[in-house]
Amino acid sequence: MEHNTLVNKFDYLIIGGGLAGFLFAHQLQKNNKSFLIFDPIKIHTSSKVAAGMFNPISGKRMTINWKINELLAELKNTFAEIESLLKIKLLRFEPTHQAFGNNKEANDFWSRMENSAFKEFIHETETCEPYLIAPNGCFEVNQSGWVETRNYIDAYGQYLMGKNLLRKEELNYTDLVQTEKGWQYNNNIFEKVVCCEGYQALKNPYFSWLPFKLSKGQILLIHCPDLNTEKIVKKGVYLVHQGNHYYKVGATYEWDDLDEISNEKGKQFLLEKLKNMLTIPFEVVDQYAGIRPTTRDRRAILGAHPQLKNLYVFNGLGTKGVLQAPYLAKHLFEHIEKGNALEDEVDILRFPLFYSNSQR
Ligand SMILES: Cc1cc2nc3c(=O)[nH]c(=O)nc-3n(C[C@H](O)[C@H](O)[C@H](O)COP(=O)(O)OP(=O)(O)OC[C@H]3O[C@@H](n4cnc5c(N)ncnc54)[C@H](O)[C@@H]3O)c2cc1C
Incomplete structure (x- = not known):
């Protein structure tokens, strides 16, 4: 973070501290990016009440999950890092x-x-x-289990608060403005914004057009x-x-x-x-x-706003936040920072009509 008399500068603003926002923050920390997260820290959110399970087989038709080996590998890898950082056990493998x-x-x-x-x-x-x-x-x-999501969100929230990286407040979108220097919110300037509000994306004027089916x-x-x-x-x-x-x-x-x-x-x-x-x-x-935050096609939604620069979404984790979020947080980070293409299944670009209809 850079200081001058008027503003604090950060690489990223994250709106929302659930699984999506916190796992994206983890990627930022690993890669030495500066950031601030806003979250009102409510007692019950989707990430906190969740049972936290992951299972390679899902649905009534019992199909193997999309990219299961990659998702499981990143789940293990990410939570090993987080457990060692927070010094608590969070990930459990049980049949x-x-x-x-x-x-x-x-x-x-x-x-x-x-x-x-x-x-x-x-x-x-x-x-x-x-x-x-x-x-x-x-x-x-086999290869199923759960993450203690409430403990994770509470402990990681405490950790971020201790480092002054988490603001306990709801972000007010009318005060978030794009300027020549970046996105400004109060006296902070951010190069990029990542929106991770779960179902409350419906209140976000930039992404409420996405086809959620909550x-x-x-x-x-x-x-x-x-x-x-x-x-x-x-x-x-x-x-x-x-x-x-x-x-x-x-x-x-x-x-x-x-x-x-x-x-x-x-x-x-x-x-x-x-x-x-x-x-x-x-x-x-x-x-x-x-x-x-479920979507019509039951896939997550990642990527850049169709028109506004440096504005991103990470949402639509649906019923499988735990299994998907670690892999997708890294996937989005590498897309933004390294220009890697997003997987078609999760790319926000699959919804051009929803956006153009919302602009009429
Ligand atoms: C009963 C139940 C059981 C579940 N069981 C499982 C399970 O076993 N396994 C599994 O993988 N998934 C499960 N899920 C789904 C899982 O909870 C979600 O996939 C995941 O938690 C979504 O995470 P998220 O970060 O996108 O959203 P959220 O957890 O909703 O987090 C969004 C955060 O953004 C904050 N926010 C919103 N607007 C603003 C704003 N303007 N400013 C600042 N902050 C804002 C909110 O306060 C919230 O903290 C379950 C869900 C429920 C409801």
């Missing part, structure tokens, strides 16, 4: 033990085992965990004294271990009613699924809600 919902699901799954790429991530198991209702059998996915998610925290597994357990809903017999149970996918407030309907939905899953008693301890 996902999954029960089939019905016979058709089981048959479809076993026929997919002929595909060797798919098989690589599967552990065939004859026995299901004893507390699971699983008349159609089970299987396990989804609210609700999640329960349960206490289950007879359950003592560190595996992720799945049947309709998932259980992610939080220590001391506490588990996160999620999640709902709601496309209307997009507020961040948990409700009875969400709770009942999850409880119904749990009753079809577990044979042992549990108690609901808490409930949270968040809004996932």
Whole structure:
């Protein structure tokens, strides 16, 4: 950062301190770029309430994730660096033990085992965990696990605050102006701006035209004294271990009613699924809600604003923020700083019509 009497100069302004903003900041730190992040630090954001899971196989049709090997490699690499910086454990690799919902699901799954790429991530198991209702059998996915996202966001936020790199405030877009010297916000000048506001990109006048299709998610925290597994357990809903017999149970996918407030309907939905899953008693301890920044084509959105110079977006992480964000943060950084092309699947340029329509 450069000082003179009137302004502080930085290489980057990051708007939003969730997984996207913080993992991009990590790239900046590694590459000795100066930056400031703005975030109001709310108690519940998507990144904080998330179960934090990653899984190489996803969706009802159980497909292997896009670029899975690259994504997993960058997830490991990035969180090893962050854990060593913050001196806390955040990344956990545990298998996902999954029960089939019905016979058709089981048959479809076993026929997919002929595909060797798919098989690589599967552990065939004859026995299901004893507390699971699983008349159609089970299987396990390897190379899955979770990141303790709330601990990560809280600890990295504290670390950045300690270095005076995080401002606890919501950025007001009307005060952000492009000048000859760069983007100015109050008495700070930034060469580049990266917008990482999650679903609140809808309030960003530069990127609200992007085709988001937001989804609210609700999640329960349960206490289950007879359950003592560190595996992720799945049947309709998932259980992610939080220590001391506490588990996160999620999640709902709601496309209307997009507020961040948990409700009875969400709770009942999850409880119904749990009753079809577990044979042992549990108690609901808490409930949270968040809004996932999902997009129409279910892909992330990265890249430069179609017209304004030095203005970028990193958003659309959807249901897979944990798996994708470390790789995509590096991908965006290398695009901006080294001119590397963005992958077509995540490039903002795939939406020219949405932008031109928004300008009419
Ligand atoms: C219930 C639930 C469960 C989930 N489970 C998983 C899971 O298991 N695995 C997984 O990979 N993903 C999961 N997700 C999705 C995951 O949470 C998201 O993909 C990811 O957290 C999105 O990160 P983000 O940084 O884009 O957005 P956010 O986490 O929403 O962060 C955006 C930040 O920007 C800030 N902001 C917004 N506007 C401004 C402004 N004007 N000025 C300053 N700051 C601003 C916000 O306060 C916020 O802190 C889940 C989501 C939910 C809701």
